[in-house]
Amino acid sequence: MNEIRRLATETPRPNNLDAFWMGFTNNRAYKSTPRLIAAAEGMHYYTPEGREVLDGTAGLWCVNAGHGRPEVTEAIKRQAEKMDFAPTFVVGHPIAFEAAARLAEITPPGLDRIFWTNSGSESADTALKIALAYQKAIGQSQRVRLVGRERGYHGVGFGGMSVGGIGPNRKQFGAMLPYVDHLPHTHAPEHNAFSRGQPAWGAHLADQLESLVALHGDTIAAVMVEPLAGSTGVLVPPKDYLQRLRASCDKHGILLIFDEVITGFSRLGAPFASERLGVTPDLLTMAKGLTNAAVPMGAVACKDTIYRAIVEGAPAGIELFHGYTYSGHPLACAAALASMEIHRADDLPGRVRAIEDYFADGAHSLKGLPNVVDIRNLGLVAGIELAPRPGKPTDRGMRVFNHCFDNGLLTRVTGDIVALSPPLIVEKAHVDRIFGTLADAIRAEAA
């Protein structure tokens, strides 16, 4: 038995599952049939029974360099021994500056001012606040409106939730932020089902921003979209869609925010989706792969012009009344530096580009299986949409998830859509196993 599997089997099982209220989980179903993971290495998780589970989702789209990277573990350990914590309000510590400078080397050109957060949700809310502060700083105080997109996911803070467009994530929580509007989503299976890579149909949907401008005049501060929408079940931007959105934003003085929490850190074969898709936003949010998920951390990269308008334009004193106790946490910075070095040294963007066609072939090989109504992919992301069981939406997706997990594959399901986003160190044999196991699960569920 390998060492990591032994560690998993020696992990004591919790004897009380009641206290932990799990997020985005059917707690009652889970606690009646708990599926536990106790250890991880490389491409795999290990259960307390010692079962190996291939990680088809890089945890939650975040362990991009694979699990248990010793470089990251060592960096965290060394930093913890040197200094566990220091604030970044009024005082600062070297590694927070070092990590920001290193990150600014890989962010898109011009986006070289970094604001540290601790999660994707905080990054989304931070970017929205910076956008509003910027418009005010340049004398555009009437620009208070924020625009998102249907089916968008920007985390669970009130800003990201309001600008996000996933109905179930909003409807328990009251009125949302005021002055928010939404673009239509880009999913239209009658036009773009089974597209390989970016769909040819749908660029014109970006022009809906022109209609919102006609409606709201010069009151829109910013538009926030995921370049590739992940959490809603993988929606790949149609060709030229983001270019048209960029052009509309420029024409009307609206800031464009890309939420790259999932697409950042090499997932689409470039450090950021922005580079892969050829569109540079004004602000870019990230989290997840930044530290290889070993320590929670997020960031917002902004254009220098935005930073300067807010900071140099402010009266003496604090320029932006925003920040988190753990912004630039030393352990997170250590993990981020080590993780960014792995992306460079191991050329993770290059690895993605080398295997993405094979991965796309695997995904599209599922076409024709029972209930498969669409397959979407880009880089190392794929979404397999299943027709819901009559009268039981989400049931089929959950059954496929359970079948996969019980047969050694971790997937992610959103409703009846199965999403795959393996660690970027994935090899062809893993790709075969991912789509082979998923195909078996889809067939078994239909039988």
Ligand SMILES: Cc1ncc(COP(=O)(O)O)c(C=O)c1O
């Ligand atoms: C695009 C996007 N934005 C924001 C978030 C929220 O990140 P977190 O869960 O770290 O708050 C996510 C999480 O999946 C995401 O995919």
